[in-house]
Amino acid sequence: MIVVLKHGVTDDKRDQLISWLKNLGLQIHISVGAYQTVLGLIGDTSRVDMDLVGSLEIVDAVKRVTEPFKCCNRKFHPEDMVVDCQGVKIGGGNFVMIAGPCSVESEEQIVAVAKAVKAAGAQMLRGGAFKPRTSPYDFPGLKATGLELLKIARQETGLPFVTEIMSVADLPLFEDVDMLQVGARNMQNFDLLRELGKMDKPILLKRGLANTLKELLMSAEYIMANGNEQVVLCERGIRTYSDYTRNTLDISAVPMLHELSHLPVIVDPSHATGIAKLVPPCALAGAAAGADGLIIEVHNDPIHALCDGAQSLRPEEYAALAGKVKKLREAIV
């Protein structure tokens, strides 16, 4: 960390600051120039409150030189992480197709969709049992029953599944789940992240509605610092002033996250756009930008879906898209 002092600071005030910083266990390297004095802070600067130092009267600027994330930092892990979910590999050149309905609604529905997406080339099933809904009057998911139906669909098709966990209290129900999803609204539910860090299961961590890439990586850090390194990041659209789409798919997040971190990054074009017609072009864009997979909502009867029907593809539409994604990757990867 670099602290630039204002021009004309007295030695007295400067030494007071240095002594305070040393008390935090840091070594200080002082560089006195003609126009400014620069302090280089050496040691574990993760405990230093940058905003506070920056607000001091004698300080002109503070700059963190190293990123505050370590476990998920590519600098310390140059090789791509490959996450394994029941034999399905994600990252390091392994591309995963995950598909399924927004919500599990019935055995008939989830089994039918699972079979359809498998036939279309999906390697994993998605489906919500616990649903975060903006309104208390909306369908909240089938909960424990939904999890059971997902297991039946897995048995029928062999597809491992990913499903959202909303609360630490529900963890015991997720023992036989293949991959746990942290939804956008829970990206900074730190208690939940900490508990998932103690598990031995892959975690799908979705970017929050208006969170920066650094915040997303800090949330991955919560999970990894507690021992679980099997984290897959997911870009699912951010909130802007968009007038036609539900969110704005931040496509550059894919290559930028790959620069910053060795974790796999997948794209969710369904939630990013909210409009079925836009899902195929945005899914292809995700693959072209280097994503390690796509998670897409598919429903066999969108018009009667209890949730998110407007953004669901029909199985035949998904199959066509899956074929294009394959061709695209063969052409450019």
Add this chain to the structure above:
Amino acid sequence: MIVVLKHGVTDDKRDQLISWLKNLGLQIHISVGAYQTVLGLIGDTSRVDMDLVGSLEIVDAVKRVTEPFKCCNRKFHPEDMVVDCQGVKIGGGNFVMIAGPCSVESEEQIVAVAKAVKAAGAQMLRGGAFKPRTSPYDFPGLKATGLELLKIARQETGLPFVTEIMSVADLPLFEDVDMLQVGARNMQNFDLLRELGKMDKPILLKRGLANTLKELLMSAEYIMANGNEQVVLCERGIRTYSDYTRNTLDISAVPMLHELSHLPVIVDPSHATGIAKLVPPCALAGAAAGADGLIIEVHNDPIHALCDGAQSLRPEEYAALAGKVKKLREAIV
């Protein structure tokens, strides 16, 4: 809810849609014009997925005529709600001054700050025991011990206190807390909201980082629909592309929320700006815009604060501000 059909839709397709809507338990009023057909949906439209209907090929536009929130809707509760926290009244002309440190750090600290803010005119104490921190390496708060220290400060000063709850699992520890705060990151932690709805304590609900007013009110609705009507809303800044402040204080949210809802609205200028110098002008702006109170960070030793020192006022600065707020309200309310 109004559904506008596209020009030239066949009777057949129109009747299919009408029959589907009737199956949802709605009455349909059809108005056929020269250029367009409009369907008026009568009944409980809260179960209708607007996005889905809007995505149908024959539909041109869908418009919800009534707001999706009921319990917190001023239309149904024209009188201001007055929330009572251990005798301190908030709303309906009652203005509350809440102050205290970001985090409880020690008995000495919290008692000293509590006495100082009481002397300056505060009616309630704030202080974090459970702290949501972006980094897993930052100070997470004193937790249960912190709650005990808050109770000691209350005993020493008589000030009721508000403190943040982050997880349903921690609820048993909050039995003797006067007011529970839902932080910005948990505004859509629906499980937590639901449980708080079953309590008989006032709730301070902070607006999420990038949440709309409608989403904030829907979160209040979660609490109220479960039986607890003692909700105070808090504007604390939203995320934008601001280059100097941590967040952007959305001052118009205060009068707009008062239009939409009968719930009290308070302002948190400390988190909104992140800069101590900006807190007094923004606090005065909040009072001038009609807020029902202010929650402000005060620390007796900001330079050594374990958290958010950059945005904390010193007790004497707070006292000066409190005096100005009082004068301002006398002049214009």
Add this chain to the structure above:
Amino acid sequence: MIVVLKHGVTDDKRDQLISWLKNLGLQIHISVGAYQTVLGLIGDTSRVDMDLVGSLEIVDAVKRVTEPFKCCNRKFHPEDMVVDCQGVKIGGGNFVMIAGPCSVESEEQIVAVAKAVKAAGAQMLRGGAFKPRTSPYDFPGLKATGLELLKIARQETGLPFVTEIMSVADLPLFEDVDMLQVGARNMQNFDLLRELGKMDKPILLKRGLANTLKELLMSAEYIMANGNEQVVLCERGIRTYSDYTRNTLDISAVPMLHELSHLPVIVDPSHATGIAKLVPPCALAGAAAGADGLIIEVHNDPIHALCDGAQSLRPEEYAALAGKVKKLREAIV
């Protein structure tokens, strides 16, 4: 346009509103339901101020049924527009590769870059002669001299070129320019748009920093309503709270604009990201999302570029990218 009246409005007030609307030259179709009255406005509603009507005490909601843009609306022009720039076709299946430096710096530089990008497969040259710079102290471009150098580069390579116009006053200098670019900061410089609408040259219209798709289309409408239909839209990134990239490339804008309008849409990944390493993946994403072309900054000596060196590709990097774009389009289009 649909106007929904509040429940319980008196006939008197209703008739007053209707008479006012009729004075605007509209026909009014009244539909009285049990719970609400809906007015259907028929005629040229483009002169009706929706916000004003919505603010009336007796009005519950106003909904524009038809989009306010006509000339660029796909509803009225189902076929893709193909723009022709000196024989280079854009749109309707014709994909254009435009490349060149941010700024024209010297004859040597622009001719060298033009030759390099032509060899790499570019069909058009880009280069700024008039540069909008945030700071009055930054390099403002070579202006008239820059335009002359672009013409020399055109002569040497046969590539038509596109360059930015910043002011109506400069128009006489642009007579021998092949395509005029309206930059993001001028997207709502309506006087400029109006004048460009009177020209017989193709216009490249960049989306403003924080403008919606509707606003972009309304700006295209300004040009087209004045007679010039040769407009190419350009998505170049929007402002968000992004922490690593200069802007956020709104990739879903590409398919969404194609839904709304018949105009060609190209992508500028250089300005969208501001980082050379992110340009290739974002360019590929643009092509995969269905863009009709890519405009990319290429410099033969980025380290000495007077402007935007950080986001410029070297000619050999551009050649590699152009090859991938070609393969991608062969695979999926």
Add this chain to the structure above:
Amino acid sequence: MIVVLKHGVTDDKRDQLISWLKNLGLQIHISVGAYQTVLGLIGDTSRVDMDLVGSLEIVDAVKRVTEPFKCCNRKFHPEDMVVDCQGVKIGGGNFVMIAGPCSVESEEQIVAVAKAVKAAGAQMLRGGAFKPRTSPYDFPGLKATGLELLKIARQETGLPFVTEIMSVADLPLFEDVDMLQVGARNMQNFDLLRELGKMDKPILLKRGLANTLKELLMSAEYIMANGNEQVVLCERGIRTYSDYTRNTLDISAVPMLHELSHLPVIVDPSHATGIAKLVPPCALAGAAAGADGLIIEVHNDPIHALCDGAQSLRPEEYAALAGKVKKLREAIV
């Protein structure tokens, strides 16, 4: 400017960078630490492209220590600037009330409104003659005729007036205008700013729709660097994801701009909110936050206004607000 080099950079590469920086006319102060090397750049760093330096392989971070604006920087002008508009003083404790209709519509209208706002305490008149409209089909203002009507209103009331200029080409028409307004959409119309910098009239510079404070100040810098120091800044709301208001009034911009610059700052609550009911609370908030004035839309017949009727106050509403603003300022300034 501080450049932090990556750990382990070779002397060779370091010296290459230093030599390049020296060629830009800078002195370089090198500070070699155990973990990092820091270069201090001394001299005129305004020509250094930070993004480019930051993108170099050997560079870890770049930090500008001094702000890029000079003429409008409070560091170099500690005293508040007082702008004088025909005897009306703005800034340095002088508070200005500016009011009038969005558009000049007729002599009768503008004279009536001018008399009404003068009676209510306004010191300056506002009114648009040249109107930037998103749609080419909307009322564009009375143009030259509108300017003449403003002069008549000035003659009738003695109020100096401010009106918007949209294009350099229109400048000759503005010779007898008291104060020229640069609208939000033209904040980065640099050619216009440069010309206004050569005038001897006060300029009202509105913040752009999504511009940062630094960008606003850089635009003021354009005007001032060309010789005209009479600039008044105006916060008028920024674009966010707001669901009820047209824009989001960034109230903290007022005190923050006062920290950064010595220029006066006024607030426009009419455009910031777009809703007449929200104008009084937001106007009061502006005054409470320390603004040097308020510019507010007032119309004697909002329902028939050709533009922005929804956000206009009636004269009696404005008079009531003006009274409250006066009381508020007496109480707290």
